[in-house]
Amino acid sequence: MIRVKDWIRRYGPAELVGIATALLGSWLLYATTRNEVAAAYGGALGENVGFYAVMVGREIRAQRPHGPGAWARTAANLMIEFGAAEILDSGIIRPLAMGLGTHWLGRQWGVPLGKIAADITFYVPVIAIYELRRRLNRASL
Secondary structure: OOOHHHHHHHHHHHHHHHHHHHHHHHHHHHHHHOOHHHHHHHHHHHHHHHHHHHHHHHHHHHHHHHOOOHHHHHHHHHHHHHHHHHHHHHHHHHHHHHHHHHHHHOHHHHHHHHHHHHHHHHHHHHHHHHHHHHHHHHHHO
16 A cells, blocks of 8 residues: 555655755855855755754654663664665765756756655655565564
């Protein structure tokens, strides 16, 4: 069964913050360097900062009732869910998509549309791992 509402609830707030911080990161690096490649990486880095700030905060809140070790469990959960996809995404796909988007559409539209294009390749493995983790957690109860 496709659980789109659950995925939107889980990732939506982090994505909204990520769009804002991607634009900010891209703008800051371009203003500093006047280099489009640096600005594309600034957008990718900015998005990661905003996105993971939200995800870490949510995971920590979810772990809080379980006491000590919440940070370690949070780190492990997020590494399992995002690690493999993030390596390829942050290093190649997202900066390339944002850079091409900015080149063809300008920063205002290129960064968010490049972000969305990169999100498609990012979320396929992320959602698959999230669903597997969810099923395994439910089976162990």
